[in-house]
Amino acid sequence: MSSSLRGRAAIAGVGNTKRWNAPGRTPFDQLQEAVVLALEDCGLGLKDVDGLFCAISSSGLPVLNVAERLGLKVRHADGTMVGGASFLFHLQSAVAALENGLCDVALICYGSNQLSAGGRLVSMPDPQPYETPYRARYPISSYAFAAARHMYEYGTTRENLADVALAARAWANLNPDAFARGPLAREEILASRMVSDPLTRADCCLVTDGGAALVITRADRAKDLKSQPIYVLGTGVAVSHRQIAAMPDLTTTAAVESGRRAYAMAGVKPTDIDHVMVYDAFTITTLLFLEDLGFCAKGDGGAFVSSGATAPGGGLPVNTNGGGLSCNHPGMYGLFTVIEAVEQLRGRCGERQVEGAELALAHANGGVLSSQATAILGTATTL
Amino acid sequence: MSTDSRFDGPGPDDVWRDALRQERFLIQRCRNCERHRFPPALVCAACGGSDLVWVEASGRGVVYASTVVREREGSYNVALIDLAEGARLMSRVDGLAPEAVRIGMSVTARIETAPEPILLFHATDGGVL
Numbered sequence: 001m002s003s004s005l006r007g008r009a010a011i012a013g014v015g016n017t018k019r020w021n022a023p024g025r026t027p028f029d030q031l032q033e034a035v036v037l038a039l040e041d042c043g044l045g046l047k048d049v050d051g052l053f054c055a056i057s058s059s060g061l062p063v064l065n066v067a068e069r070l071g072l073k074v075r076h077a078d079g080t081m082v083g084g085a086s087f088l089f090h091l092q093s094a095v096a097a098l099e100n101g102l103c104d105v106a107l108i109c110y111g112s113n114q115l116s117a118g119g120r121l122v123s124m125p126d127p128q129p130y131e132t133p134y135r136a137r138y139p140i141s142s143y144a145f146a147a148a149r150h151m152y153e154y155g156t157t158r159e160n161l162a163d164v165a166l167a168a169r170a171w172a173n174l175n176p177d178a179f180a181r182g183p184l185a186r187e188e189i190l191a192s193r194m195v196s197d198p199l200t201r202a203d204c205c206l207v208t209d210g211g212a213a214l215v216i217t218r219a220d221r222a223k224d225l226k227s228q229p230i231y232v233l234g235t236g237v238a239v240s241h242r243q244i245a246a247m248p249d250l251t252t253t254a255a256v257e258s259g260r261r262a263y264a265m266a267g268v269k270p271t272d273i274d275h276v277m278v279y280d281a282f283t284i285t286t287l288l289f290l291e292d293l294g295f296c297a298k299g300d301g302g303a304f305v306s307s308g309a310t311a312p313g314g315g316l317p318v319n320t321n322g323g324g325l326s327c328n329h330p331g332m333y334g335l336f337t338v339i340e341a342v343e344q345l346r347g348r349c350g351e352r353q354v355e356g357a358e359l360a361l362a363h364a365n366g367g368v369l370s371s372q373a374t375a376i377l378g379t380a381t382t383l
Numbered sequence: 384m385s386t387d388s389r390f391d392g393p394g395p396d397d398v399w400r401d402a403l404r405q406e407r408f409l410i411q412r413c414r415n416c417e418r419h420r421f422p423p424a425l426v427c428a429a430c431g432g433s434d435l436v437w438v439e440a441s442g443r444g445v446v447y448a449s450t451v452v453r454e455r456e457g458s459y460n461v462a463l464i465d466l467a468e469g470a471r472l473m474s475r476v477d478g479l480a481p482e483a484v485r486i487g488m489s490v491t492a493r494i495e496t497a498p499e500p501i502l503l504f505h506a507t508d509g510g511v512l
């Protein structure tokens with residue numbers, strides 16, 4: 001029955017503060033600005049919002065905090081917290097809520113001051129007594145295990161990982177709003193300080209501030225609003241573990257399942273997709289998700305990226321904003337994968353625009369490869 | 384009282400910690416599907432059954448993945464170990480350089496009691512693969 005949701009809802013408005021280093025602003029300040037921008041983008045107001053979806057690293061009660069600040073009297077809310085993929089879980093939940101009349105205007109929003117607040121990863125209390133005594137660096141050591149396994153099983157190299165960071169930077173250099181721009185050499189990445197073998201500092205995403213928001217309505221309403229609607233053709237979510245030791249196979253993520261569900265709902269296959277956004281928390285995640293979402297065979301991710309396929313000028317434009325590695329990464333980056341997909345499908349991306357992009361895939365990850373969520377978005381021609 | 388007697392007594396995390404303090408390494412086995420699980424829980428993640436029994440772990444395992452955490456104060460190993468019984472856990476392989484811990488290496492559990500009880504591993508045959 002899931003295919004009945006195909007194209008029933010649309011992203012009507014997007015908001016992105018692009019304030020990657022903004023001292024003096026709280027996470028809620030970033031979030032509120034993004035919400036104002038998203039509502040202005042589609043010509044709706046706060047009074048129209050009756051469904052609220054949010055998660056914030058620093059707040060255990062995000063729905064209450066956000067509703068109070070925005071003065072929202074919502075009749076549906078979802079504060080699901082599964083890390084950086086939360087907002088794509090929210091998207092699936094919003095599509096279902098809209099379809100069933102639980103709300104008419106859904107708002108998905110996020111804000112962070114991770115960089116200006118001190119540059120540390122902010123996370124809610126979540127004790128892990130079977131891991132804490134071993135002092136693994138959270139979260140990088142978990143991703144290091146996955147990278148080590150990928151190298152062991154498939155011969156992936158540190159050069160392959162470096163090429164993920166290089167491709168991200170090449171895209172960022174075409175995006176005036178990216179935080180990390182400028183020349184970057186493979187040797188520079190390989191010489192970067194090792195943090196948790198085999199991952200170096202250069203394999204890690206940025207630490208930035210930022211705020212983002214989406215306004216979603218039913219498709220029939222979205223087409224009468226101010227900006228070009230981008231249709232939600234498919235969504236899929238999956239969870240597999242909390243602690244990395246409980247992940248069944250460290251080289252195959254639950255993106256296989258979330259992707260399968262999203263493709264099935266959308267009725268498309270990987271070769272149909274024009275533009276791809278995958279959550280690059282660490283260089284290894286780009287490889288894992290390209291493989292698990294069917295853009296290359298399992299184990300071939302390194303060779304695929306090193307061939308230049310995902311960089312500007314390649315056959316598959318991936319992470320065209322510069323990704324978490326070079327554009328921005330305010331703690332939980334998931335919403336930004338959807339925002340860049342919408343911008344590309346609307347043709348608003350200037351120098352980095354993917355010509356004729358009609359169908360995009362946005363994929364987000366949460367925890368330590370723990371939660372996976374995939375969204376397939378399209379222009380009106382794909383309906 | 385109308386509580387269900389099957390779940391009487393201390394919870395699984397408590398049982399495990401108490402055993403560790405007594406230098407015993409316990410894991411749970413499912414009476415329904417015979418699979419082992421770690422960390423402790425009330426149900427079997429493999430079959431959904433809730434009839435778990437404590438057994439002494441063999442202590443034998445193989446390194447599934449390994450990393451070296453580089454800190455200013457020095458580097459140390461963190462590893463994922465696949466136990467012979469089938470469960471996987473996070474631990475540290477001691478007794479050799481952190482970089483020398485390799486995927487596929489045979490390891491054996493040992494419990495250190497001070498300052499806090501902790502489950503560690505060492506290379507079974509001195510680290511030779």
Ligand SMILES: [Zn+2]
Pocket residue numbers: 413414415416417418427428429430431432
């Ligand atoms: Zn069982």
